Amino acid sequence: MKTKNATGIGNAIDRVEGHLKVTGEATYASEFKVENKAYGQGINSTIAKGEIIGIDTSEAEKLKGVLKIITYKNAEKLKTFDKERPVLATDSIAPVLQSNKVHYYGEYVGFVVAETFEQAQYAASLVKLKYKEDATARFILGQNKDKAYNPSEESDYERGNLKKGFSEADAIIEQTYNTPIEHQHPMELHATIASWNNGKVLVYASQQIVEDAVISISGTFQIPKKDVRVVAKYVGGGFGSKLNVERHLIMAVMASKMVGRPVQATVTRSQMFTNTGLRQSNIQVVKLGAKKTGELTGLLHETLAYTSTTQEFQEPCGSMSKMMYNVANAAVSERLVPLNLQQPFSMRAPGEATGSFALECAMDELAWKLKMDPVQFRIKNDTQEDLSQEKPFSSRLLIECLTIGADEFGWNKRQQKPRANKKGNWLIGYGVSAAARAAPFNETHAKVLLDLTNDTVTATLQMDATDIGTGSYTILAQTLSECLNVPLEQVVVELGDSDYPITPGSGGSWGAASYCNGAKSACDYAIAALKKNRNVPNDEDVSIAELLKMNQITSYESQSLAKPDSEFKKHSIFSFGANFTEVWVDKDTGIYKIKRMVNVGSAGKILNPKTAYGQVIGGLTMGAGMVIAEQTKVEPNFGNFITRSFADYHVPVNLDMANVDVIFLPEEDKIVNQMGIKGIGELGITSVAASIANAIFNATGKRMRDLPITPEKLLMAEVEDGVTV
Amino acid sequence: MNEKIKKNSFLTNQIQVSLKINAKNRSLTLDSRTSLLDALREHLELNGTKKGCDHGQCGACTVIMNGKRQLSCLTLAATCEGANVLTIEGLAKKDKMHPMQGAFVKHDGFQCGYCTPGQICSAVALLQEAKDGDASYVTADVRNISKELKLSEEEIRERLSGNICRCGAYNNIVQAFKEVHSADDEMPTWKFATKMQMKSAKRK
Ligand code: FES
Ligand code: FES
Numbered sequence: 004m005k006t007k008n009a010t011g012i013g014n015a016i017d018r019v020e021g022h023l024k025v026t027g028e029a030t031y032a033s034e035f036k037v038e039n040k041a042y043g044q045g046i047n048s049t050i051a052k053g054e055i056i057g058i059d060t061s062e063a064e065k066l067k068g069v070l071k072i073i074t075y076k077n078a079e080k081l082k083t084f085d086k087e088r089p090v091l092a093t094d095s096i097a098p099v100l101q102s103n104k105v106h107y108y109g110e111y112v113g114f115v116v117a118e119t120f121e122q123a124q125y126a127a128s129l130v131k132l133k134y135k136e137d138a139t140a141r142f143i144l145g146q147n148k149d150k151a152y153n154p155s156e157e158s159d160y161e162r163g164n165l166k167k168g169f170s171e172a173d174a175i176i177e178q179t180y181n182t183p184i185e186h187q188h189p190m191e192l193h194a195t196i197a198s199w200n201n202g203k204v205l206v207y208a209s210q211q212i213v214e215d216a217v218i219s220i221s222g223t224f225q226i227p228k229k230d231v232r233v234v235a236k237y238v239g240g241g242f243g244s245k246l247n248v249e250r251h252l253i254m255a256v257m258a259s260k261m262v263g264r265p266v267q268a269t270v271t272r273s274q275m276f277t278n279t280g281l282r283q284s285n286i287q288v289v290k291l292g293a294k295k296t297g298e299l300t301g302l303l304h305e306t307l308a309y310t311s312t313t314q315e316f317q318e319p320c321g322s323m324s325k326m327m328y329n330v331a332n333a334a335v336s337e338r339l340v341p342l343n344l345q346q347p348f349s350m351r352a353p354g355e356a357t358g359s360f361a362l363e364c365a366m367d368e369l370a371w372k373l374k375m376d377p378v379q380f381r382i383k384n385d386t387q388e389d390l391s392q393e394k395p396f397s398s399r400l401l402i403e404c405l406t407i408g409a410d411e412f413g414w415n416k417r418q419q420k421p422r423a424n425k426k427g428n429w430l431i432g433y434g435v436s437a438a439a440r441a442a443p444f445n446e447t448h449a450k451v452l453l454d455l456t457n458d459t460v461t462a463t464l465q466m467d468a469t470d471i472g473t474g475s476y477t478i479l480a481q482t483l484s485e486c487l488n489v490p491l492e493q494v495v496v497e498l499g500d501s502d503y504p505i506t507p508g509s510g511g512s513w514g515a516a517s518y519c520n521g522a523k524s525a526c527d528y529a530i531a532a533l534k535k536n537r538n539v540p541n542d543e544d545v546s547i548a549e550l551l552k553m554n555q556i557t558s559y560e561s562q563s564l565a566k567p568d569s570e571f572k573k574h575s576i577f578s579f580g581a582n583f584t585e586v587w588v589d590k591d592t593g594i595y596k597i598k599r600m601v602n603v604g605s606a607g608k609i610l611n612p613k614t615a616y617g618q619v620i621g622g623l624t625m626g627a628g629m630v631i632a633e634q635t636k637v638e639p640n641f642g643n644f645i646t647r648s649f650a651d652y653h654v655p656v657n658l659d660m661a662n663v664d665v666i667f668l669p670e671e672d673k674i675v676n677q678m679g680i681k682g683i684g685e686l687g688i689t690s691v692a693a694s695i696a697n698a699i700f701n702a703t704g705k706r707m708r709d710l711p712i713t714p715e716k717l718l719m720a721e722v723e724d725g726v727t728v
Numbered sequence: 729m730n731e732k733i734k735k736n737s738f739l740t741n742q743i744q745v746s747l748k749i750n751a752k753n754r755s756l757t758l759d760s761r762t763s764l765l766d767a768l769r770e771h772l773e774l775n776g777t778k779k780g781c782d783h784g785q786c787g788a789c790t791v792i793m794n795g796k797r798q799l800s801c802l803t804l805a806a807t808c809e810g811a812n813v814l815t816i817e818g819l820a821k822k823d824k825m826h827p828m829q830g831a832f833v834k835h836d837g838f839q840c841g842y843c844t845p846g847q848i849c850s851a852v853a854l855l856q857e858a859k860d861g862d863a864s865y866v867t868a869d870v871r872n873i874s875k876e877l878k879l880s881e882e883e884i885r886e887r888l889s890g891n892i893c894r895c896g897a898y899n900n901i902v903q904a905f906k907e908v909h910s911a912d913d914e915m916p917t918w919k920f921a922t923k924m925q926m927k928s929a930k931r932k
Contacts, residue, residue: 021833024841025825025848027776027816034775068738118738120770121761190780190788190842190894239778239842240894272781406929407921472840472895603921616918617839617897624896649785649892656889657898658866658882665918669926 011485012478012519012678015613019496020237020476029237032209033194033269040196041070043258043268044123045251046113046130047277048105051343051642052140052312055103055112057133063126068118070262072130075100075112079257081223084313088341090156091247091314091348093510094215096223099250100257105134106312107343108643109277114254116262140343142642144284144309151307151338154317158337160325162390168301168332172292174372175301180289180361181709183634184644185282186275187350188654189471191239193279194269195252199260204231208252211241212508213467213501219248220256235499238471238509242625243349244280245471246510251278273647276635283309283347287320287361291369297383299330304362306337311346315339318347320358323439323689326575327362329386343642349510351625352685355440356692360629360710363436363693368706371723376419377697378409381437389575397574397674400605401437404581404668408603409435411666412583421704421726429587431598432702436690438580442606442681443513446566447521448504451483451529453559455551462487462547463495464525465503468518472621473509473684474614475518481611482519482678486526487547504562512578512682515610520565520676529561570674578606578681582623582694588702593718595702597627597661597695605668607681612667615683619665622687628655629688630695632711704728747811749774750818758805765789765800767808768815776816776845780892787891790846790853791815797853816845819852828852831904836916839895847891851905854879854887858909878910 010016023029060072078100089095099111113130117123141147153159169175195208204226210216216233220226238245255268270278285308292301304324310316321335350356370380382402388395409415417433418424424431452463462483470476476496483494497503507517533550534541551559581603588595602619609615632653636645646652672679696707699717704726707717722728741760746753749772756771765782768774768791777800780788784802791800792814819826828851831837838844861875866886879887884902893901899916906912921929 017833018836020841021836021838022825022829024838024844025816025829025832026820027774027845029841030775031778031842034769036773067740119759119762120766121759122738122740125761188894190778190786190840190892192779192781238840240840242894269779272783272785403921403926403929407925410925472838474839609920612918612920613836613916614839616916617836617895617900619918620899621839621896624898625894648783649781650783654892654894655896655898656892657901658885658889660885660896660898663899663917665916666921667918668921669923 010481010491012481012610014481015611016477016481018474018477018614019480031191031237031239032207032235033196033267035196035207037196037265040265040267041116041118041262042120042123043255043266044115044127045111045254045270045274046115046127047274048108048110048112050105050134050136051108051142053105053134053136055105055132056135059131063115063129066122066126068122069115069126070118071116071258073100073114073258073261075103079260082225088313088315091316091346093212093246094218095247097219097248097250097253098223099253107345108641109345111250111254111278114258116258116266140642142342142344142637143639144286144307144340144342147340147342148307150340154315154337154339156317158317158319160391161334163332165301165303165332165334169292171300173295174369175290175292176365176368176372177290178365178368178708180287180364182285182357182360183710184284185350185629185633186635186652187242187244187280188275189240189242189244192269192272192275193245193249193251195255196265196267197252197255197259198265199256202226202230204256206252206256207234209238209245210235211238211245211469211471211510213469213499214505214508216248217501223253224256233501235469238469241471241509242351243353243510246349249279272649276644276647277345280348281345281635282350283318285318285320285357289361289365291365293369293373295373297373297375297380299328299384300332302330302333304335308339309342309344310339312341312343314346316347318357319354322354323358324362325391326389327439328384330384344637352440352688355685355689356626359436359438359690360692363690364696364708367697367700377435378405378414381405392575394573394575397576398670398672399579400668400670401579404579404603404605405437407666408581408583408601411664412601414583417701421701422728428589428591430590430702432586432698432700434584434694434698434701436582436694436697438582438686438690439577440512440682440686440689442516442576442578442675443511444516444520444567444571444676445507445513446564447506447517448562448564449521449525450504450560450562451525453529453547453551455548455557458548459493460489460548460551461493461495462489463497464522465497466506466518466521467501467503468498468506469509470498471509473514473618474611475509475514477614478515478610479518479522482522483526486523489547512685515682516676516680519610519680520678523678524563524565525561528563529559532561533559571676574674576675578604578683578686580604580686582690584694584698586695586698586702588699593714595699599661600663602663602687603666603668604683604686605670606683606686607670607672607675608679609667610680615667616665618684619687620663622685623663623691624655624660626688626691627659627695629692629710630712631655631659634711743806745805745809747808747813749813750815756805760806762805763801764803764805764808767805768800774815774817778842778845780843787850788843788846790849790891792849792853795856797850816849826852827908831907835900835904835907837901837904838897843891843893847893847901850888850891855909
């Protein structure tokens with residue numbers, strides 16, 4: 004697509020909503036002006052499994068300002084699950100306070116509504132619950148392998164003959180890679196202001212997918228969808244945790260119905276550990292075999308993870324292993340163990356972020372065993388066909404990513420031998436990894452309103468899309484500017500309201516492609532219709548202002564949609580990338596620094612390199628977090644999380660991050676969608692952990708297969724066989 | 729301008745505080761447990777200051793109080809009698825943004841924007857700390873530190889490490905700060921691979 008307009012797509016313009024964010028004027032969920040609101044506070048269970056056998060609210064009720072205390076005893080009846088452990092989806096119902104059963108430590112068991120935030124918090128602490136504990140609760144994945152079951156969404160995959168594949172191999176590695184529980188922790192706490200008004204619900208909420216929130220609320224309360232309105236103008240980060248409706252929101256709606264006032268509920272940071280989703284721990288086994296020449300002959304990737312005892316979620320850790328390399332014999336499987344822990348769900352690049360750690364570390368291990376350069380080893384096993392789907396890739400520039408990245412990074416200075424590059428006390432290592440992340444594109448509706456005043460057209464776009472930091476406002480403004488050929492100043496973008504046309508929302512790297520193609524279709528439709536009315540040939544260049552004048556109208560409304568076509572379906576659609584990392588490890592303390600990174604991404608049309616860069620470095624930062632510190636620890640006797648604040652769950656801070664060079668490839672993909680857009684929001688986090696771990700091996704000769712790689716673990720680890728110290 | 733003090737029949741342990749916020753005198757009747765953060769957000773409709781943890785661990789609630797950065801979630805409003813508080817809403821002069829705000833937009837020093845007011849208040853106060861010659865954890869020699877510091881990249885990163893950005897905009901935040909602090913006009917480090925690079929990569 005050619006860029007016509009100076010502020011159209013492809014340009015690195017500043018975010019259009021930037022001034023609102025730097026002046027504090029952007030309105031997040033709990034910041035809407037709502038009269039007469041009360042405050043709600045959830046109460047969390049303090050056992051992992053059992054029953055509530057007594058509730059004493061007397062002390063709390065005596066407090067001034069307390070309006071209502073809701074427990075399973077007086078809660079509104081909600082729709083509950085009609086089968087055992089249903090699969091959790093982004094539009095699932097979210098029943099809460101429906102029985103006296105407790106399924107995990109931290110589950111909501113009550114909700115207090117009061118006049119002020121302080122009263123609600125204090126009152127919540129005064130509600131006394133008595134439990135009958137069930138001693139059969141289980142918390143530790145590694146100790147419950149025998150309880151594993153095959154998830155209801157069939158995940159076993161096999162091609163070729165694995166046995167034969169491994170028998171043909173000259174070198175084989177088989178290793179186990181462990182990743183801990185991680186939390187998304189967007190900076191904005193989940194929050195809502197919910198009102199129930201004669202059966203009609205209005206919620207201001209921090210949600211990534213507005214439409215699915217509507218479905219979830221209407222399903223949970225068994226009310227018509229049309230009676231639910233969800234507004235999410237600005238979302239302070241999501242990373243998966245705001246894909247679905249969490250239960251504070253349901254409790255706030257319920258409370259509003261019960262007290263007859265709007266109710267604001269903000270979960271606390273420690274409730275962000277127990278009540279807003281997480282990435283579960285995984286135990287992954289990868290076995291790889293290759294010939295001396297480097298061709299892969301067999302690949303096995305088995306994952307054991309946990310789900311909760313109430314719902315099922317399976318992180319597809321084997322997704323990248325299925326399609327990444329040219330290996331004829333491959334098998335991928337996933338098994339789940341139900342544990343008395345919070346229900347897991349998607350966290351940024353579910354499947355790829357963790358799966359790539361196992362696969363790309365294993366690739367490095369095998370390359371070393373084969374005495375091959377790990378970049379060349381990957382190039383050798385490139386494929387232009389997705390063997391798992393038996394479809395060609397719409398575009399795949401992985402070789403370019405690896406080659407250009409290696410050049411830019413100075414890969415040729417890498418010593419193949421570990422511990423060979425030293426500076427004083429520092430051991431210096433270089434690591435590489437390759438990345439692939441699906442680039443979906445889903446049906447998206449959009450409305451464009453054109454208004455002609457004093458010869459100037461103002462174009463307003465409306466869709467229920469969200470901007471969770473991804474830059475939706477900006478790239479959509481650019482799309483309108485481009486498609487209607489009007490300057491950016493004449494474009495207004497209105498998002499995040501279920502009254503607007505339906506989009507798939509933000510998540511799964513489908514946002515940019517879906518939103519922009521949807522918006523384009525509404526623009527194209529307007530132009531085509533206005534031309535047709537006046538018999539203007541389609542290819543004639545007439546300004547949108549001129550077209551409105553020719554039609555003798557001052558306003559026009561067009562609504563249209565974009566969706567994948569048959570070509571899309573005939574191809575396998577992925578974004579590709581490569582990460583290069585330099586680490587410096589202190590040989591005596593195990594403390595290490597990520598010195599620099601080069602990231603190459605091939606993600607179709609880059610709509611705005613500035614916001615795309617933000618997505619990439621954001622992903623790299625979170626990927627670095629996986630390696631340097633992030634983990635949620637489970638207390639083995641009681642099943643509570645030991646880490647429940649930022650003081651013990653460490654996320655990367657400014658000083659932890661390296662300077663990063665990001666290189667985009669000028670990829671033109673004519674198949675994926677009209678605008679050639681592929682996702683980039685999750686490509687950045689994919690494989691980062693592996694490139695850091697591989698760099699640590701190159702520096703120290705130690706294979707670190709358990710995340711996070713803390714200095715003490717690194718110090719205690721033995722060097723690999725065959726590494727000379 | 730003094731607002732009339734409201735009586736709140738439902739408040740427990742009522743207290744009254746008068747303070748200056750963004751150059752305006754404000755008088756508040758509050759529950760004695762109210763933090764400065766909640767006073768701003770829930771009682772004054774100043775929602776620019778954000779709540780990211782409520783425990784002094786993330787920096788989202790940073791304001792500038794009597795010239796120094798302060799975590800408003802750890803500050804009881806009751807202790808702010810007579811204080812002079814500057815929030816993100818008060819940084820811009822009329823319609824002109826503070827240079828730090830402009831630099832954050834130019835360098836894309838944010839994504840979701842939720843940590844941003846805290847980052848900016850922190851950065852603005854840090855400009856003054858550098859002028860005053862305050863030491864930090866990475867200062868090489870704390871006994872020998874001059875005023876008017878030109879902060880190194882490591883110093884900037886350390887001194888802004890109290891403000892978490894989960895979106896990971898750190899590199900851009902550092903660049904925004906540098907521009908205002910030392911007129912260093914480095915821009916985000918992205919580029920497109922050239923045609924030549926693409927061609928030779930194919931060949932290999
Ligand atoms: S809200 Fe105050 S430091 Fe996090
Ligand atoms: S911009 Fe989202 S947390 Fe910093």
